[in-house]
Amino acid sequence: MAEAVFHVFRGDAAGGELKEFRVPVEEGMVVLDAMHWIQGHAQPDLAVRWNCKAAKCGSCSAEVNGKPQLMCKTRLAHLDLSKPIVVKPVKAFPLVKDLVTDVKWNYEVNRKIPAFKPKEGADWRYTQEEADRVQEFRKCIECFLCQNVCHVLRDHHQHDRFGGPRFFVRVAGLEMHPLDDGDRTALLKNELAIGMCNITKCCTEVCPESIRITDNAIIPLKERVVDRYYDPVLAIMRKILGKS
Amino acid sequence: MAEHETHEFDVVVIGAGGAGLRAAIEASAQGAKTALVCKSLLGKAHTVMAEGGIAAALAHVDAQDNWQTHFKDTMKGGQMLSNWRMAQLHAQEAPERVRELERWGAVFDRTPDGRILQRPFGGHTYRRLAHVGDRTGLELIRTLQDRGVHQGIAVFMECTVTRLLKDGDRVTGAFAYWRENGRFVVFKAKATVLATGGVGKAFKITSNSWEYTGDGHALAYEAGNELLDMEFVQFHPTGMVWPPGVMGILVTEGVRAEGGILRNSKGERFMWKYLPENKRAEFAKNEDEAKEWLADHIGGGTPDFNKRPPELSTRDNVARAIYTEVKEGRGSPHGGVFLDIAYLPAEHVKKKLPSMYHQFKDLADVDITREPMEVGPTTHYIMGGMYVEPDTGAGNLPGLFGAGEVTAGVNGSNRLGGNSLSDLIVFGCRAGAGAAAYAKQAPAPVVHDDPIERAGRELLAPFEGKGEDPYALQRELQEAMQSLVGIYREEKDMLKALEKIQELKGRLATVRVDGSRMYNPGWHLSWDLRNMLLCAEAITRSALDRKESRGGHSRLDFPKMDPGHAKHNTRLRKAGETMAIDRKPLPEMPAELKALFEEKK
Numbered sequence: 001m002a003e004a005v006f007h008v009f010r011g012d013a014a015g016g017e018l019k020e021f022r023v024p025v026e027e028g029m030v031v032l033d034a035m036h037w038i039q040g041h042a043q044p045d046l047a048v049r050w051n052c053k054a055a056k057c058g059s060c061s062a063e064v065n066g067k068p069q070l071m072c073k074t075r076l077a078h079l080d081l082s083k084p085i086v087v088k089p090v091k092a093f094p095l096v097k098d099l100v101t102d103v104k105w106n107y108e109v110n111r112k113i114p115a116f117k118p119k120e121g122a123d124w125r126y127t128q129e130e131a132d133r134v135q136e137f138r139k140c141i142e143c144f145l146c147q148n149v150c151h152v153l154r155d156h157h158q159h160d161r162f163g164g165p166r167f168f169v170r171v172a173g174l175e176m177h178p179l180d181d182g183d184r185t186a187l188l189k190n191e192l193a194i195g196m197c198n199i200t201k202c203c204t205e206v207c208p209e210s211i212r213i214t215d216n217a218i219i220p221l222k223e224r225v226v227d228r229y230y231d232p233v234l235a236i237m238r239k240i241l242g243k244s
Numbered sequence: 245m246a247e248h249e250t251h252e253f254d255v256v257v258i259g260a261g262g263a264g265l266r267a268a269i270e271a272s273a274q275g276a277k278t279a280l281v282c283k284s285l286l287g288k289a290h291t292v293m294a295e296g297g298i299a300a301a302l303a304h305v306d307a308q309d310n311w312q313t314h315f316k317d318t319m320k321g322g323q324m325l326s327n328w329r330m331a332q333l334h335a336q337e338a339p340e341r342v343r344e345l346e347r348w349g350a351v352f353d354r355t356p357d358g359r360i361l362q363r364p365f366g367g368h369t370y371r372r373l374a375h376v377g378d379r380t381g382l383e384l385i386r387t388l389q390d391r392g393v394h395q396g397i398a399v400f401m402e403c404t405v406t407r408l409l410k411d412g413d414r415v416t417g418a419f420a421y422w423r424e425n426g427r428f429v430v431f432k433a434k435a436t437v438l439a440t441g442g443v444g445k446a447f448k449i450t451s452n453s454w455e456y457t458g459d460g461h462a463l464a465y466e467a468g469n470e471l472l473d474m475e476f477v478q479f480h481p482t483g484m485v486w487p488p489g490v491m492g493i494l495v496t497e498g499v500r501a502e503g504g505i506l507r508n509s510k511g512e513r514f515m516w517k518y519l520p521e522n523k524r525a526e527f528a529k530n531e532d533e534a535k536e537w538l539a540d541h542i543g544g545g546t547p548d549f550n551k552r553p554p555e556l557s558t559r560d561n562v563a564r565a566i567y568t569e570v571k572e573g574r575g576s577p578h579g580g581v582f583l584d585i586a587y588l589p590a591e592h593v594k595k596k597l598p599s600m601y602h603q604f605k606d607l608a609d610v611d612i613t614r615e616p617m618e619v620g621p622t623t624h625y626i627m628g629g630m631y632v633e634p635d636t637g638a639g640n641l642p643g644l645f646g647a648g649e650v651t652a653g654v655n656g657s658n659r660l661g662g663n664s665l666s667d668l669i670v671f672g673c674r675a676g677a678g679a680a681a682y683a684k685q686a687p688a689p690v691v692h693d694d695p696i697e698r699a700g701r702e703l704l705a706p707f708e709g710k711g712e713d714p715y716a717l718q719r720e721l722q723e724a725m726q727s728l729v730g731i732y733r734e735e736k737d738m739l740k741a742l743e744k745i746q747e748l749k750g751r752l753a754t755v756r757v758d759g760s761r762m763y764n765p766g767w768h769l770s771w772d773l774r775n776m777l778l779c780a781e782a783i784t785r786s787a788l789d790r791k792e793s794r795g796g797h798s799r800l801d802f803p804k805m806d807p808g809h810a811k812h813n814t815r816l817r818k819a820g821e822t823m824a825i826d827r828k829p830l831p832e833m834p835a836e837l838k839a840l841f842e843e844k845k
């Protein structure tokens with residue numbers, strides 16, 4: 001039986017190294033299968049976070065040959081098996097152990113976002129076209145790969161100032177809901193600091209759900225912030241009316 | 245004593261899928277100080293994989309629908325073994341629970357006049373399933389998650405409960421460990437709600453995630469609660485069969501609801517052969533009638549309900565049909581049958597079944613808009629579980645509650661597709677309210693040192709073990725359950741399975757794990773295996789006792805339904821180290837509900 005060679009990170013916050021494993025290859029196999037094979041036949045304490053193995057839960061994010069992706073969707077057939085396949089944990093979050101990182105920060109950001117607030121007296125009728133716009137954002141499976149590749153988080157570590165693409169998508173899903181009456185523009189500008197995003201579209205590229213994060217969520221939300229806070233005519237009006 | 249941290253709450257909910265989240269939201273809304281404890285990260289529970297929809301008689305697309313019809317469909321789908329009261333509450337309250345999800349921000353697909361759209365599904369007389377393409381579970385869990393985070397619920401993620409703690413008969417909390425570092429946690433709770441889902445991981449081919457190891461079933465049983473109907477395991481007719489790594493992954497019933505046709509290797513549309521005689525009138529007589537039905541359904545018209553395609557028979561029946569076709573040599577190249585939706589316009593398929601399209605394209609190199617899928621049965625759901633009181637979700641023990649797949653009752657011997665998500669929100673809400681009400685009048689919870697000490701010791705024992713590693717044992721259990729207690733069962737196989745389970749229990753006693761207590765999956769499995777073995781034994785013993793075929797339970801040695809088994813649930817109780825089994829009479833259905841079954845259509 002054909003074999004693939006894996007170099008898998010093993011270690012914790014104190015340090016670690018890549019360990020080599022030879023894994024038998026089956027047709028249709030994905031990287032997560034290989035990690036399970038290692039657990040089941042070589043090192044039962046290899047830490048891997050996963051749930052569904054069907055690209056629906058977004059738990060098994062890792063960096064395979066340097067590319068952030070879901071291990072359950074990464075087929076061995078699409079990798080060059082003549083070289084070792086390097087599997088490392090995602091970089092933007094603190095390491096717990098092996099391939100598992102601490103993603104709790106994301107849940108803290110989520111809590112800052114005010115819930116859906118339906119319009120008073122809403123008749124709960126809207127069209128499929130209106131639903132489509134929001135459903136794109138609601139497809140998000142919270143794999144946090146977009147957070148992982150965002151330069152503001154990955155390279156500049158602005159976790160305490162910046163919300164990240166996942167939560168711009170979440171806000172977009174609320175703000176563009178046809179019946180939502182909330183206003184999250186100040187939140188976007190201040191607590192989530194959407195202005196720090198310089199639209200390099202890295203988030204969009206890695207999204208396993210193909211959500212057009214930059215074009216459909218971030219840019220329209222940036223426009224809302226600009227309209228509210230940086231429109232020169234409105235700024236003068238605000239001065240005259242004394243509103244901040 | 246085992247070193248641990250302690251937390252005290254009014255209500256502790258174990259499990260954060262749809263039922264657990266809904267229970268926690270309700271308990272907290274009723275003023276109870278509430279904790280939600282889950283094995284995985286929040287939002288990753290098995291509910292996230294539910295695809296086809298939520299059954300609720302909203303009557304948006306078929307105005308004739310009502311709770312009475314939903315109730316009847318559920319009872320008939322479960323071959324009259326459901327708890328009538330649960331089936332009634334479920335049918336009555338599902339519409340309001342769905343509308344509530346919408347008010348909390350869920351965005352369902354729409355009808356042309358802008359309301360929640362509903363699709364047809366197996367065993368449902370009318371088009372009844374509110375849905376979001378084929379990712380309804382994600383919508384449900386995210387909506388509840390986003391609602392819950394603003395309610396002050398304390399969430400303990402990646403925290404696994406291994407024992408319920410008791411004060412006399414009363415359940416007063418739970419013992420758990422953190423996945424991240426293996427440290428122990430004691431929860432003191434006035435009321436505890438189990439919402440831990442099912443046990444598919446005891447089988448080799450399953451649509452279930454790693455979490456589905458029957459934890460709540462085992463916790464309830466060990467604490468002294470009854471388990472009912474454990475013989476009824478649902479094998480979903482359509483899982484992926486190829487490639488090997490994805491075997492078992494769910495292919496939503498939505499494919500058949502949207503027009504998917506099942507064919508064998510000879511190209512025959514075989515489901516007509518397998519329709520039960522007394523149901524035949526409810527389905528299309530031939531291809532032309534089925535085509536008419538589909539054209540009406542897709543075109544937004546009102547199809548004639550007696551022209552439904554035969555693929556929309558109940559899951560137990562379709563699963564047996566596929567199994568039989570394969571066994572008799574008419575299977576597809578990889579041991580399944582063909583499911584074809586490629587004859588419909590590609591854009592329609594992608595719009596209605598987006599995640600199926602991607603699943604097959606990404607994982608199997610199959611473009612479902614151009615070629616048929618290969619599908620076969622996969623272990624999907626367990627109808628049986630802990631006994632709960634229908635109105636409040638209360639178990640047999642004071643302080644213990646349950647909701648969702650871990651409970652028995654609403655589904656009888658076979659669950660209709662779409663009835664799971666509605667079960668979660670209807671009975672999640674009820675159990676949350678029941679637990680909060682109980683907690684209001686309950687004295688402060690007391691936990692005792694000895695059981696905590698024991699729970700810590702037993703959990704750490706595998707680090708001192710000299711035997712095998714747990715993965716090897718799990719593989720053997722899965723093989724045994726799959727081949728000996730699967731879709732078709734017979735006594736000699738099941739006796740073999742029992743022997744195997746006993747043997748594995750013995751080997752588990754000396755199981756060995758390496759490494760530290762930090763995020764150690766081998767160690768976690770060593771405990772989960774106990775729960776799986778317990779459930780495997782419960783399933784097998786119950787299946788042996790039911791000497792007939794009914795719903796999800798099919799016996800080769802007793803192929804017919806037996807009226808002698810029509811009036812009882814199979815009940816298991818812990819009696820020392822043995823599993824005591826008896827037959828618990830079904831509660832009598834009141835006359836006004838019985839009358840529903842006598843009315844003419």
